[in-house]
Every structure is written in structure tokens, then in C-alpha cells.
Amino acid sequence: MLSRVTLNRRASLGDFVVIGLLIGIIYSLVVFGREWRAEFRPTFEISLSFSTLPYYSLLSAMRGLFAYVLSLLFTLIVGYWAAKSPTAEKLIIPILDVLQSIPVLGFLPGLVLALIAIFPKTSVGLELACVLMIFTGQVWNMTFSFYSSLKAVPTEYKEAVRVIRLNFFDTFIHLELPFSAMNLAWNSLMSMSGGWFFLSVCEAFTLGDQEYRLPGLGAYMATAIARGDRGAMIGGVIAMTGIILLLDFLIWRPILAWVQTYRLEAAPGIAPREPAMTHAVKTSRILRWVLLLMRTRELHKRLRNTGGAKHRWADRIEEFVERYRGRYHESRLLPHLLVALSLGALVFAVYRLTHVLFTVPLEGWRQVGWGAVWSLLRVLTCLALGSLWTVPAGIWIGTSPERMRIAQPIIQLFASFPAPMLYPIALTLFLGLGLPFRISAALLMLLGVQWYILFNVLAGAMRVPKELGYALELMGASRRDWWQKLYLPSVFPSLVTGWVTAAGGAWNASIVAEYVSYRGNVLTTPGLGAVISVAASEANFPLLAASLTVMVAVVIALNRLLWAPIYHLSQNRFRLDL
Numbered sequence: 077m078l079s080r081v082t083l084n085r086r087a088s089l090g091d092f093v094v095i096g097l098l099i100g101i102i103y104s105l106v107v108f109g110r111e112w113r114a115e116f117r118p119t120f121e122i123s124l125s126f127s128t129l130p131y132y133s134l135l136s137a138m139r140g141l142f143a144y145v146l147s148l149l150f151t152l153i154v155g156y157w158a159a160k161s162p163t164a165e166k167l168i169i170p171i172l173d174v175l176q177s178i179p180v181l182g183f184l185p186g187l188v189l190a191l192i193a194i195f196p197k198t199s200v201g202l203e204l205a206c207v208l209m210i211f212t213g214q215v216w217n218m219t220f221s222f223y224s225s226l227k228a229v230p231t232e233y234k235e236a237v238r239v240i241r242l243n244f245f246d247t248f249i250h251l252e253l254p255f256s257a258m259n260l261a262w263n264s265l266m267s268m269s270g271g272w273f274f275l276s277v278c279e280a281f282t283l284g285d286q287e288y289r290l291p292g293l294g295a296y297m298a299t300a301i302a303r304g305d306r307g308a309m310i311g312g313v314i315a316m317t318g319i320i321l322l323l324d325f326l327i328w329r330p331i332l333a334w335v336q337t338y339r340l341e342a343a344p345g346i347a348p349r350e351p352a353m354t355h356a357v358k359t360s361r362i363l364r365w366v367l368l369l370m371r372t373r374e375l376h377k378r379l380r381n382t383g384g385a386k387h388r389w390a391d392r393i394e395e396f397v398e399r400y401r402g403r404y405h406e407s408r409l410l411p412h413l414l415v416a417l418s419l420g421a422l423v424f425a426v427y428r429l430t431h432v433l434f435t436v437p438l439e440g441w442r443q444v445g446w447g448a449v450w451s452l453l454r455v456l457t458c459l460a461l462g463s464l465w466t467v468p469a470g471i472w473i474g475t476s477p478e479r480m481r482i483a484q485p486i487i488q489l490f491a492s493f494p495a496p497m498l499y500p501i502a503l504t505l506f507l508g509l510g511l512p513f514r515i516s517a518a519l520l521m522l523l524g525v526q527w528y529i530l531f532n533v534l535a536g537a538m539r540v541p542k543e544l545g546y547a548l549e550l551m552g553a554s555r556r557d558w559w560q561k562l563y564l565p566s567v568f569p570s571l572v573t574g575w576v577t578a579a580g581g582a583w584n585a586s587i588v589a590e591y592v593s594y595r596g597n598v599l600t601t602p603g604l605g606a607v608i609s610v611a612a613s614e615a616n617f618p619l620l621a622a623s624l625t626v627m628v629a630v631v632i633a634l635n636r637l638l639w640a641p642i643y644h645l646s647q648n649r650f651r652l653d654l
Contacts, residue, residue, distance in 0.1 A: 116202070120290060120291055124300055126311050129315045140210055147218055154172075155223040185615070214270050217263050221259045255338070258539060263532065270524075270584075273524050279295040280295040316497060332484070451604040458525045466526055470534045471533060475537050503599070517603065525578045539570075540562065576639055590602075
């Protein structure tokens with residue numbers, strides 16, 4: 077009798093949770109949609125009252141989640157295409173490497189002006205520009221992670237798929253997506269952090285004489301820092317912490333626990349702990365009733381593939397692909413036409429860019445050149461300093477489920493928190509220690525960049541095969557051999573992804589780390605980030621174009637000379653082929 081009552085109470089709790097989630101989702105969508113339909117207000121007056129924090133926090137969270145959905149769709153399509161097509165890979169990967177290194181302010185002026193021109197009467201243009209700028213802070217890390225995971229699928233698994241003759245769709249669903257699930261989940265969490273990183277830049281910025289502000293937590297913090305309101309800054313930090321903890325409880329903990337089921341092997345004697353949110357939803361009677369109503373016999377046949385019949389929608393996808401392949405081989409007019417249009421657009425863009433670059437004075441080019449040198453040194457310093465502690469810490473934590481269980485919530489909180497919100501506190505510490513701002517800027521960049529490396533190392537460490545560890549134990553290998561022969565080679569492909577995404581994040585972080593508002597003053601240091609920030613605030617588009625051009629050139633050089641050989645090494649020598 078007691079157990080029955082307990083079960084009913086649990087079921088009632090689950091019902092309340094499901095109903096509360098539905099009400100919250102509907103309310104959030106209504107509020108978010110109302111902001112999009114609102115009259116165009118470029119200079120929205122931000123109130124620093126604590127009572128406005130819940131509303132601003134909700135809007136910022138919705139923008140971040142909307143951008144994440146777009147990022148996930150982009151990742152699954154473009155990442156898969158790059159991994160499966162050698163021709164596309166040669167084009168897509170360098171482009172992604174360049175795009176991830178272009179700071180948000182590089183996309184901002186043209187994007188904002190174009191969207192405002194398209195939607196002049198409502199806030200749609202400004203809201204969409206904000207979401208797309210957050211998208212640019214999220215998507216590249218996820219796409220690189222997914223691409224690297226697909227390239228690292230063990231050969232034995234691919235051969236097994238060929239033997240049982242799975243089509244491309246079933247291979248993706250049953251092999252490639254599960255194999256990449258852990259890396260994708262951890263990098264999704266890191267990408268959300270990347271979106272939060274530039275929240276204040278995306279929601280409050282200046283182009284020439286015009287200020288643009290959207291109601292949100294980023295604009296709230298930017299206003300509080302500009303006015304020097306410490307109480308408001310503390311309130312914003314608390315609100316941001318609340319958003320992170322809430323999203324962690326509702327979304328990330330269930331997802332990270334779920335992807336544990338896709339490990340290459342189960343850790344013996346240790347069962348993953350079910351998150352409270354997952355347990356509450358599973359015990360909901362309302363949800364069970366809805367699922368039972370949905371499971372009609374016909375739907376059951378479609379979803380469960382009974383009687384050997386294939387999904388109709390899967391059949392249609394496969395039919396479409398086969399038909400496209402046939403038409404592609406019969407006639408290549410469309411691909412050639414697309415390539416011609418792309419080349420034409422590229423030639424026109426290069427022509428216009430060249431015309432703009434010729435208007436930049438020699439002093440401007442000198443400033444950009446030295447700025448590139450300083451920023452490159454800071455980027456490489458961030459990668460080195462970040463790797464010094466994240467690689468051993470990530471392997472030590474990721475290879476132990478117990479340590480992972482304790483450290484995961486702490487790491488998620490620190491990694492998800494936008495580093496720019498901590499810049500006033502960090503600068504007070506750095507300057508108090510007597511560090512010049514040139515060095516402090518590199519440490520500010522490191523506050524956000526290091527988590528890219530740590531999260532990728534954690535994802536790689538959790539996939540280290542236990543069988544190889546047992547073999548080293550039987551051989552009586554020393555601790556040094558464990559690290560040299562097992563841990564470091566196993567996590568190296570994930571570490572390379574972490575380096576590439578961290579480098580892109582460092583170039584992005586330079587725009588907020590080299591040009592900082594602090595106690596009513598603006599601190600700057602030589603660097604491309606500072607040049608871009610100043611050019612954007614003054615609407616100096618020729619200098620902005622020159623800065624972005626040099627940054628792209630540096631990134632392409634790094635990609636060819638450094639990242640391409642390292643990627644090739646990780647994919648050929650350090651594959652996880654069991």
C-alpha cells in the first residue's frame with residue numbers, strides 16, 4: 077500500500093512538471109513573439125531595476141535557444157556533407173575555419189543594416205540580427221566537432237555497416253549520429269557558452285552615431301557596466317547564473333546523461349545516475365496517456381518498422397536521394413550553374429572589397445598589421461596556457477565516472493558563464509597584481525577560450541576504451557605509459573578539435589578583451605580586436621574591412637600551415653580503431 081501511494085505521488089509530481097513545462101514553453105514563445113512584432117525601437121531604454129531581470133533573462137534565453145536550434149540544423153547538414161564528400165570537404169572546412177575566426181563585429185554592421193532595411197517598421201530585423209550573431213558564436217564549434225566525429229568512426233564499424241547493407245539513412249541514425257552524440261552534446265553545451273559570451277555585444281552595440289539596444293540581459297549588463305552600477309552588475313551576474321542553472325537542470329543534464337548510453341562500452345559496476353528532470357517526466361501519467369493515444373496500430377507500424385517494412389518517410393528520402401544521384405550523373409548543368417553563380421558573386425565581392433581597401437591610408441594598414449601580430453601572439457598564448465591545465469585535468473576527470481559526476485555541474489556552470497560579465501572583477505585582480513593591460517588582455521581571452529579545450533578533452537576521455545586499459549593493467553604498465561600509450565593518443569583527435577575551436581574563439585574574444593570599458597574608462601591595447609571594435613563604433617567601414625581581411629589571411633595561413641597537418645595526423649595515426 078505504501079509503495080502504491082509513493083508511486084501515485086511521483087506520478088502526480090511528474091504531471092505537474094510536464095504541465096509546468098508546457099505552460100512555460102507557451103508563455104516564453106508568446107513573449108518572444110510579441111517582441112518580434114513590436115514597433116521598431118533601435119534605442120530601447122534599459123531599466124536597471126531588479127524587477128526587470130526575469131523578463132530580460134527570458135528574452136535572452138529564448139534568443140540563445142533559437143540560435144542553438146539553427147546551429148544544430150546547420151551542423152547536421154554541413155558537418156555531414158563535409159565529412160562524406162571529399163570535394164565539399166576541401167571547400168567547406170577552410171571556409172568554416174575562416175568564418176569561425178571572424179569576430180561577431182565583423183558580421184554585425186552589414187547584417188544589422190541589411191535586416192533593418194528589410195524590416196523597417198518592426199523589431200524583426202534587429203531581433204533576427206541578434207539571433208544570427210549569437211548563431212555565429214555557437215555554430216562553428218558544433219560543426220567542427222560533428223565533422224571530426226564522423227571522420228573518426230572506427231573502420232570496423234563501417235565494415236559492419238557494409239556487410240549488413242544499411243542504406244545511408246540507417247547508417248546515419250544507427251551508427252554515425254550515436255557515435256558522435258557525446259562529442260556533439262558536450263560541444264553543444266560549450267557552444268551555448270560561446271553564444272552567451274557575446275550576449276552584451278549582440279544586444280547592445282553602436283554603429284557610428286546610432287546606438288542599438290534590445291531588451292535582454294546582455295543589454296542590461298552593458299548598461300550597468302557603462303553606468304558603473306555595481307548593484308545592477310551583481311544582479312545581472314546572479315540572473316545569468318540562474319539561467320545557466322535552469323537550462324542545465326531542464327536540458328543539459330538529461331541530454332548528457334542520455335548520450336552516456338552511446339559510449340563504446342559500459343563501465344562495469346557503475347550505472348549512470350538518472351537526472352531528476354528525466355525521472356520526473358518519465359513518471360508523468362499525462363505523458364504516458366498521450367504516448368498511448370499516439371501509438372495507434374498504423375503509427376506503430378511506421379515508427380517501429382514491423383513486418384520488415386521500411387518507414388514511408390525514410391523510403392521517400394532514399395527515393396529522392398537516388399533520383400537526385402541519377403539526375404546528377406545524367407546532367408551536371410545545375411551544379412555547374414551553381415558554381416558559376418558562386419564564382420560570379422565571389423568575383424564581385426572581391427572587386428568591391430578591393431575598391432574599399434584602396435581607400436585605407438598607409439597608417440591604417442600599419443595599425444592593422446601590428447594588431448595582427450599582437451593578436452596572433454595572444455591567441456597562441458591562450459592555446460598554450462589553456463592546454464597546460466585542461467589536458468591533464470580533462471583526462472583525469474573524464475576517465476572516472478565518479479569524478480565526472482562530481483565535476484560536471486561545476487564545469488558546466490563555469491564554462492557556460494559569459495566571461496565578459498566577469499571582466500570588471502578579473503581586471504581589478506590583474507591590474508591590482510601590477511600586470512600591464514597587454515598581458516591582462518590575453519588572460520581575459522583565456523577566461524572563455526580554455527573551456528573549448530577542456531570540453532573536447534572530456535568528451536575524448538570518456539570514450540577511452542576500457543579494454544585497452546585492462547590490457548595495460550595486465551602488462552603492468554607504469555602510469556607514464558598509461559598517459560603516453562593510451563590517454564593522450566585517445567584524446568588527441570578531440571584535442572585537435574578543441575584547439576581549432578579555441579583558436580576561433582580566441583580571435584572572437586579579442587574584440588571584447590582588447591577593448592574594455594572599465595570604471596567609466598575604455599582600456600585598449602594593440603591588437604586586431606581593438607582595431608575592429610574602434611572601427612565598428614566609429615562606423616569606419618574601410619578600416620573594418622581591412623582588419624577583417626588581414627584576420628582572414630592570418631587564419632587561412634594558420635589553417636594551411638598548422639591545423640591541416642595536425643588534422644591529418646589525428647585522423648590517420650590516432651584513430652580509435654579497436
